[in-house]
Amino acid sequence: xxxxxxxxxxxxxxxxxxxxxxxxxxxxxxxxxxxxxxxxxxxxxxxxxxxxxxxxxxxxxxxxxxxxxxxxxxxxxxxxxxxxxxxxxxxxxxxxxxxxxxxxxxxxxxxxxxxxxxxxxxxxxxxxxxxxxxxxxxxxxxxxxxxxxxxxxxxxxxxxxxxxxxxxxxxxxxxxxxxxxxxxxxxxxxxxxxxxxxxxxxxxxxxxxxxxxxxxxxxxxxxxxxxxxxxxxxxxxxxxxxxxxxxxxxxxxxxxxxxxxxxxxxxx
Numbered sequence: 123x124x125x126x127x128x129x130x131x132x133x134x135x136x137x138x139x140x141x142x143x144x145x146x147x148x149x150x151x152x153x154x155x156x157x158x159x160x161x162x163x164x165x166x167x168x169x170x171x172x173x174x175x176x177x178x179x180x181x182x183x184x185x186x187x188x189x190x191x192x193x194x195x196x197x198x199x200x201x202x203x204x205x206x207x208x209x210x211x212x213x214x215x216x217x218x219x220x221x222x223x224x225x226x227x228x229x230x231x232x233x234x235x236x237x238x239x240x241x242x243x244x245x246x247x248x249x250x251x252x253x254x255x256x257x258x259x260x261x262x263x264x265x266x267x268x269x270x271x272x273x274x275x276x277x278x279x280x281x282x283x284x285x286x287x288x289x290x291x292x293x294x295x296x297x298x299x300x301x302x303x304x305x306x307x308x309x310x311x312x313x314x315x316x317x318x319x320x321x322x323x324x325x326x327x328x329x330x331x332x333x334x335x336x337x338x339x340x341x342x343x344x345x346x347x348x349x350x351x352x353x354x355x356x357x358x359x360x361x362x363x364x365x366x367x368x369x370x371x372x373x374x375x376x377x378x379x380x381x382x383x384x385x386x387x388x389x390x
Contacts, residue, residue: 123147124169124280124312129178131164138164139175140336148279148312150328151303155317157358160333163284166316170202170282171195182280200228203278203311205302207285209269211257217244218253221272228276243271247301263294267301274305281306283315287322295319299326320359323347332358 124146131139139161146152156162167173180187225236247267287295303326306313327344340352
């Protein structure tokens with residue numbers, strides 16, 4: 123579990139994060155959403171320690187990260203996996219070498235042990251036979267899966283995903299979402315996803331934190347967001363008439379009021 127308590131962050135005289143508190147639990151996908159400039163990326167960087175907040179606390183299972191000494195911070199960082207927006211694979215290394223990189227950096231395991239673990243996670247993301255390929259030979263979706271395999275190879279307790287569906291087609295995005303969701307629940311990881319993908323929001327948003335101009339504007343689940351009365355949130359998510367109609371349909375479906383004549387009928 124990760125707890126944010128009254129996080130504040132400014133750059134110069136410009137406040138970017140304004141007294142934000144939230145609780146992100148293990149075994150669920152915790153999404154941070156908001157328009158460009160809302161502060162969501164800065165908030166995530168505060169969470170992983172790239173920025174130090176001007177005020178407040180970031181608690182990893184009760185431990186205040188920024189009050190720990192250097193060695194204690196390193197121990198927590200070893201428990202963090204990161205899926206970067208652009209995958210951040212090493213072009214000159216094979217898939218196998220990319221996935222083994224954290225093991226080479228942070229463990230003293232034998233090559234055989236590291237190779238076994240790399241194969242396990244590649245198999246878990248459905249890339250069993252891609253070991254010897256280079257990133258240039260992979261599709262965008264395959265690169266994301268390699269990056270996800272690398273992010274979980276050290277069995278992290280916490281997983282951060284920065285725009286995991288950026289640049290992917292809708293079908294591939296759904297595959298990545300499903301993998302993140304399955305891995306989160308399977309290994310009881312506290313997963314934090316920074317996203318603007320509305321499909322991710324509705325499909326895997328166990329907890330959603332909506333940021334607006336540095337403030338926590340709304341929080342809740344993907345079930346609750348349908349019934350939100352927050353005007354800014356609704357304008358952000360359901361901007362088009364199509365999405366507004368989709369929201370109306372989802373509300374009717376959730377409340378059991380969807381007319382029978384417009385329900386999808388099973389194929390005969």
